[in-house]
Amino acid sequence: MSNLKKEILSLLDRERFISGQNIADMLGVSRTSVWKSIKALKEEGYSIESVTNKGYHLKNPPAYVNPTALSMLISQSSLFDRVEYFNTTPSTQKEAFSMLPESNDTFVVVAEEQTEGRGRFDRHWDSPGRRGVYISLVLRPDIPISDIIRFNLFISLAIAESIDEAFGVETGIKWPNDIYIHGKKVCGFLTEVVSESGVINAIVCGIGINIFKDDTVGKIPTAISVEEAAGSHVYMDLDLFMKTFMGNIEVYYNRFLNEPFSRIRQDWIEKSVIFGRQLRITESGGTFHGRALDITEAGFLEVLDDDGNIRKVISADVEL
Amino acid sequence: MSNLKKEILSLLDRERFISGQNIADMLGVSRTSVWKSIKALKEEGYSIESVTNKGYHLKNPPAYVNPTALSMLISQSSLFDRVEYFNTTPSTQKEAFSMLPESNDTFVVVAEEQTEGRGRFDRHWDSPGRRGVYISLVLRPDIPISDIIRFNLFISLAIAESIDEAFGVETGIKWPNDIYIHGKKVCGFLTEVVSESGVINAIVCGIGINIFKDDTVGKIPTAISVEEAAGSHVYMDLDLFMKTFMGNIEVYYNRFLNEPFSRIRQDWIEKSVIFGRQLRITESGGTFHGRALDITEAGFLEVLDDDGNIRKVISADVEL
Structure with a gap:
C-alpha cells in the first residue's frame, strides 16, 4: 500500500492528467486499489482533483512535510536508510537519540509538530503543527571526532541555499547555528555527536525552520518565517523544498567528508551575516x-x- | 543514617579499637543509633568485630566496591557531584547515558554486577557480581570536542597506575583501550562523548576491571584477574583501590585539561606494551x-x- 501510494504520487507528479484506468494498467493493480490510494493521499493533505474525461490531476502538494513524498526522497537517497515520521513528538532530536542504540542505520526523523523542540543550550524552539520543518538527520561517518567542527559550516550552506532555491528568498548564515532573513532568525540547527574512543559513532543534526506564518512564532520579535519573507506571491511548495534540501544535504555532506573548509570558505563568507x-x-x-x-x-x-x-x-x- | 554510617566507618578506619559509647559521644548520637549503623555496615559486607573491653574493630573492608565507602570518597572529590550505585544493572554506561539529560551534574555510576556490560564495538564484557569494578565516570569539561582524543591517554595511565599501586602488580597499557597483565586483558575502558556544536557536553568513560578470580572470566584465554596476577599473598583491598583510583583520576583529569600529551608522553610509552x-x-x-x-x-x-x-x-x- 505504501509503495503504491508513492508510485501513484510519482505518476501524478509527472503527468498533468492521468486516468485511474491508466494508473491501474501502468502499475499492474486494480482500479479499486488506485481509488483507495488516491483517497489515502487526499487524507494526507494532497489536493487531487478528478476531472471528467481527463483523469486525476495533482493541484498542489500539501503544506507540510508529507510522509509519502518524504519516503520517496529517502528511498532515492544514498545517505539515508530510512525515515521515521511523527505527527507529533516531544522532539525529533530526542527520538533520534533514543533510536541510536538499536542499529547502525542512518535515518531521518521528521515531525509535523514538536511539543518540546529545543535549540542550543536547551533553549526552547517553537514548533507548531504543520507550520515548519522539524527534522533530525542521523549520519554515521567513519571519521575522527576532531573532524566534526567543520560539519556545521558545510551543513549551514546546504540549509541556507535550499531555502533560497525553493522559496526565492535570500538567507544569511549567522555563525555558528542560525539562518537569518532580514536580520531575524528563520532557522536554527544543532549538531550533536556521540563518539566512542575518538571516532564518531553518530552525528545527530536537528534542524528547525519556520516555514509558514504562525501566531506563536510571529510574536517573537527576533523570529521570522519564510512565508513572511517571501511575500504572498510565492507559492510555498514544501515537496519542492524537501527535494532541494535532501539533495543539498547529500552534496554538502559528501563535500564535508572529502574537502577541507577552504574549498567552501569563500561561499560561506559571502553567505555569512x-x-x-x-x-x-x-x-x-x-x-x-x-x-x-x-x-x-x-x-x-x-x-x-x-x-x-x-x-x-x-x-x-x-x-x- | 547514611551520613552516620560514613562517620562511623571513618572512625573505625582511624582507630584500631573504639567502643560504642565513644562513637556515640564523639558523633553526638545514641548508642542504639551506633548499634544500628554497625549492623547495617555489616550487612553491606564489612567485617566488624566486637571485642570485649576493647570495642569495635574493623577487620577488613568488603570484597566489592562498597556504597558507603564510595560515597565518602565522592563527597571529598572535587570532580564529582554524586554517585549512583546499583547492585545490578544492564550496564553502568547505559545508566549514565540515560541520566545525562536530567542535569549538568558530574557523577559516577557503579554497579556490583552488569548483565549487559559492553566494550568497544558493542562487544560483550563479562561482569559477574562482586568480582570486578564496573564504573562509569561522567565528566563535563568546557572544551572543544577536538581535545577529547588525548583523554584516553591520560585516563589509561591513571587506571594502570592505580591497579599497580593498590595491588602490587605491574600492568601495561595496550593502546587504545585496554590494560594488560602478563599479556592478558585485566581491564577495558571506553570513552564516549556527547557534544553539541563542537563543544563537549559530557564525557562518559566506562571502565571494567577484573579484580577477583572468577569462573566465567577465567574461561577466557585472553583474560586475567588482578587476583590471579597478584598471587595469594596479596590482600585484595577494594577500599584502598578505589581511594587510589579516584585520586589518580582526579590528578590525571586535571593534567588532561591543563597539559599537552608531551608532558606524560615518556611515562605513557614506558607503560605501553x-x-x-x-x-x-x-x-x-x-x-x-x-x-x-x-x-x-x-x-x-x-x-x-x-x-x-x-x-x-x-x-x-x-x-x-
Whole structure:
C-alpha cells in the first residue's frame, strides 16, 4: 500500500492528467486499489482533483512535510536508510537519540509538530503543527571526532541555499547555528555527536525552520518565517523544498567528508551575516565586543576584540 | 543514617579499637543509633568485630566496591557531584547515558554486577557480581570536542597506575583501550562523548576491571584477574583501590585539561606494551602488520607497516 501510494504520487507528479484506468494498467493493480490510494493521499493533505474525461490531476502538494513524498526522497537517497515520521513528538532530536542504540542505520526523523523542540543550550524552539520543518538527520561517518567542527559550516550552506532555491528568498548564515532573513532568525540547527574512543559513532543534526506564518512564532520579535519573507506571491511548495534540501544535504555532506573548509570558505563568507559589523559575543567565560576576522580551517571564529586582541571562539552566542 | 554510617566507618578506619559509647559521644548520637549503623555496615559486607573491653574493630573492608565507602570518597572529590550505585544493572554506561539529560551534574555510576556490560564495538564484557569494578565516570569539561582524543591517554595511565599501586602488580597499557597483565586483558575502558556544536557536553568513560578470580572470566584465554596476577599473598583491598583510583583520576583529569600529551608522553610509552614488537592492526578499512613508531600529540598511533609506509591510526584492534 505504501509503495503504491508513492508510485501513484510519482505518476501524478509527472503527468498533468492521468486516468485511474491508466494508473491501474501502468502499475499492474486494480482500479479499486488506485481509488483507495488516491483517497489515502487526499487524507494526507494532497489536493487531487478528478476531472471528467481527463483523469486525476495533482493541484498542489500539501503544506507540510508529507510522509509519502518524504519516503520517496529517502528511498532515492544514498545517505539515508530510512525515515521515521511523527505527527507529533516531544522532539525529533530526542527520538533520534533514543533510536541510536538499536542499529547502525542512518535515518531521518521528521515531525509535523514538536511539543518540546529545543535549540542550543536547551533553549526552547517553537514548533507548531504543520507550520515548519522539524527534522533530525542521523549520519554515521567513519571519521575522527576532531573532524566534526567543520560539519556545521558545510551543513549551514546546504540549509541556507535550499531555502533560497525553493522559496526565492535570500538567507544569511549567522555563525555558528542560525539562518537569518532580514536580520531575524528563520532557522536554527544543532549538531550533536556521540563518539566512542575518538571516532564518531553518530552525528545527530536537528534542524528547525519556520516555514509558514504562525501566531506563536510571529510574536517573537527576533523570529521570522519564510512565508513572511517571501511575500504572498510565492507559492510555498514544501515537496519542492524537501527535494532541494535532501539533495543539498547529500552534496554538502559528501563535500564535508572529502574537502577541507577552504574549498567552501569563500561561499560561506559571502553567505555569512557576521562580517563587517560590531558583534557582541558571549562565551561561558563572559561577554566581549569585537569584529569577525575569519573562520579557521577547523571552524573556529576569529574575532578582533575591542582591546585589540585576536580571540578564537568555538561555541558562543553572537549578537549583531 | 547514611551520613552516620560514613562517620562511623571513618572512625573505625582511624582507630584500631573504639567502643560504642565513644562513637556515640564523639558523633553526638545514641548508642542504639551506633548499634544500628554497625549492623547495617555489616550487612553491606564489612567485617566488624566486637571485642570485649576493647570495642569495635574493623577487620577488613568488603570484597566489592562498597556504597558507603564510595560515597565518602565522592563527597571529598572535587570532580564529582554524586554517585549512583546499583547492585545490578544492564550496564553502568547505559545508566549514565540515560541520566545525562536530567542535569549538568558530574557523577559516577557503579554497579556490583552488569548483565549487559559492553566494550568497544558493542562487544560483550563479562561482569559477574562482586568480582570486578564496573564504573562509569561522567565528566563535563568546557572544551572543544577536538581535545577529547588525548583523554584516553591520560585516563589509561591513571587506571594502570592505580591497579599497580593498590595491588602490587605491574600492568601495561595496550593502546587504545585496554590494560594488560602478563599479556592478558585485566581491564577495558571506553570513552564516549556527547557534544553539541563542537563543544563537549559530557564525557562518559566506562571502565571494567577484573579484580577477583572468577569462573566465567577465567574461561577466557585472553583474560586475567588482578587476583590471579597478584598471587595469594596479596590482600585484595577494594577500599584502598578505589581511594587510589579516584585520586589518580582526579590528578590525571586535571593534567588532561591543563597539559599537552608531551608532558606524560615518556611515562605513557614506558607503560605501553605495544612498542618494539610486531603488531596486527585491524581498522574498518582492513588489516595490516607493522610496528608502532610513536603516539602523536593528538593521540593517533603512528605505525610503520610491513610495506614501509607510515600510517596514522585512530581507532583499531591491535593484536600483539
